[in-house]
Amino acid sequence: MLVQSLYHVWSFFLFLMSVLFLCLCLKFMLLDYSLMVEWILYSFNSVSVSYLIYLDWISMGFCFVVFFISSMVVLYSGVYMGDYNYSSIRFLLLVLMFVTSMLLMIVSPSLVSIMLGWDGLGLVSYCLVIYYSSLSSYLAGLITCLINRLGDIGLLVSISWLFSYGSWNFMFYLNHYGDLIFYLIIISSFTKSAQIPFSSWLPAAMAAPTPVSALVHSSTLVTAGVYLLIRFYSYLIFMNYFFMFVGSMTMVMSSFCANYEFDLKKIIALSTLSQLGLMMSCLFMGLVDLSLFHLLSHAMFKSLLFLCSGVIIHFMGGGQDIRMMGAICFSLPLTCSCFNVANMSLCGFPFLSGFYSSDLIVEVGVFNSLNMFYMVIFYLGLGLTALYSIRLIYYTLLVNYNYSGLVNSGLGGSIYYMKHSLVLLSIFSMLFGCVFMWLSNLDLGFLLLPSYIKILTLFIVLLGVYIGYEMNFILYLMPKTFYFLNGSMWFMYSYSYSVFEVGYMYGFNLIKGMNWGEYYGGSGLSYYLLKLSNLIQFMLLSSLSGFCLMLIIWLIFLS
Structure with missing residues (x-):
């Protein structure tokens, strides 16, 4: 019981912290107030090492979301990760280290302390991805860690670059930085937020x-990049059509791929990637407040979606293939209700959290004279979101039983504490959007749109729902290459072999069919070292005269 009580204590503590940050956020928002706390760690003559904390309603609001979701996840994990073992205590400590790193990143106006939090996020997330000690987990952890390292390199270069401006507290100098620093920060954030071409690690991390x-x-690691860009925001740099194009392509690519995926968690991961693309596109249109709004509301319903999927996977005895599910609503009615709330909120169903943020982003984009290409892309993203959500609901809830041999029959009593997390997150998934909109006065904007444009978002969502349902009955409508393209995230998983085939397969098929990349690389070098070693060994063992001759040659060479 000690392990379970630890989980409950920490869950309660995190919940109290979330309430505290919510109250502070409301107070700071009401008074339009911000606070900077400086703690001098070391001071000697003119050298001063200090730690700064910057508190305003944006950082407080994000801290509230992080702590609230963490408390729900810790409460849920007490059952999910098993009791009475040291491994689950290690899991709890890793989660708490992760929350600490996130807090360090959120409240820091200094790039050095942001780097500490940023690096902490990468390292702890690597430990969490490889928590199940299997080969697939190790490979997923490796790709996660290596791609995130690229972002760390970009931040390290930015830190050294800021030497020339006299301070690492970037908030004081945002109007004075050169363009290249902003571009470096943007690309570093793209690695953490898994934008194209760094997208492949997010579905892999579902191990x-x-x-x-x-x-x-x-809600935390992947949105850290978006949050950093909100902090670094400058209208002169961020109104950028190229980066907006990258964000919108990420949104469409991940939505397409989610429609051809059968792993439950990977579908939800690809939908996260789609929403991150929407946030990035929104940010590069100049809509900072709406990007933050969608970031916070998305965190609520997406964490609920993952927790519901966890209960379903637990029920399925560890199975994640949606084709093996069906009619789960009869066995898990509460979980499926919460799952539907999260899915509908993701689609942008009217009057749920996702509706207020995604609908407003599209309408403001159209109102701000968004060109036809981006308008089509945004509406396509909306429709595809509804399409893969309905496909997910169809396979898990609507089709007949497919899981007779896989059911975890002993689930009944253990799900009790999980239910608390699901119900609380469901309430926030329904109410958070409208409450935040009223509090931050986002509904005071005057949008004058024709009625057919106003109703178009709802029409596209309903069209996506209908096509998503119909697509479940259409088999292999497209050629095989289309499914292969979408099954490999537009070749992000498997493009390396195509490049290898084009660039490496001509000429130089020298030794045992080695290609020139191998021949001039490690394989060729090890081959020749082996041959040289064999030759020397042969000469040394052949005769005394040969040995003496070699000894003389070596002595001449050494002298």
Whole structure:
């Protein structure tokens, strides 16, 4: 019981912290107030090392969301990760280290302390991804860690670059930085937020336990890049059509791929990637407040979606293939109700959290004279979101039983504490959008649109729902290459072999069919070292005269 009580204590503490940050956020928002706290760690003559904390309603609001979701995930993990073992205590400590790193990143106006939090996020997320000690987990952890390292390199270069401006507290100098620093920060954030071409690590990281996916890969780690860009925001740099194009392509690519995926957690991961693309596109249109709004509301319903999927996977005895599910609503009615709330909110169903943010982003984009290409892309993203959500609901809830041999029959009593997390997150998934909109006065904007444009978002969502349902009965409508393209995230998983085939397969098929990249690389070098070693060994063992001759040659060479 000690392990379970630890989980409950920490869950309660995190919940109290979330309430505290919510109250502070409301107060700071009401008074339009911000606070900077400086703690001098070391001072000697003119050298001063200090730690700064910057508190305003944006950082407080994000801290509230992080702590609230963490408390729900910790409560849920007490059952999910098992009791009475040291491994689950290690899991709890890793989650708490992750939350600490996130807090360090959120409240820092200094790039050095942001780097500490940023690096902490990368390292702890690696430990969490490889928590299940299997080969697939190790490979997923490796790709996650290596791609995130690229972003760390960009931040390290930015830190050294800021030497020339006299301070690492970037908020004081945002109007004075050169363009290249902003571009470096943007590309570094793209690695953490898994934008094209760094997208492949997010679905791979689903090898982690489901509570980790709910906390790390929906609301904190992947949104750290978006949050950093909100902090670094400058209208002169961020009104950028190229980066907006990258964000919108990420949104469409991940939505397409989610429609051809059968792993439950990977579908939800790809939908997270789609929403991250929407946030980035929104940011590069100049809509900072709406990007933050969508970031916070998305965190609520996406973590709920992951936690519901965790209960379903638990029920399925560890199975994640949606083709093996069906009619789960009869066995898990409450979980499926919460799952539907999260899915509908993701689609942008009217009067749920996702509706207020995604609908407003599209309408403001159209109102700000968004060109035809981006308008089509945004509406396509909306429709595809509804399409893969309905496909997910169809396979898990609507089709007949497919899981007779896989059911975890002993689930009944253990799900009790999980239910608390699901119900609380469901309430926030329904109410958070409208409450935040009223509090931050986002509904005071005057948008004058024709009625057919106003109704178009709802029409596209309903069209996506209908096509998503119909597509479940259409088999192999497209050629095989189309499914291969979408099944490999537009060749992000498997483009390396295509490049290898084009660039490496001509000429130089020298030794045992080695290509020139191998021949001049490690394989060729090891081959020749082996041959040289064999030759020397042969000469040394052949005769005394040969040995003496070699000895003389070596002595001449050494002298």
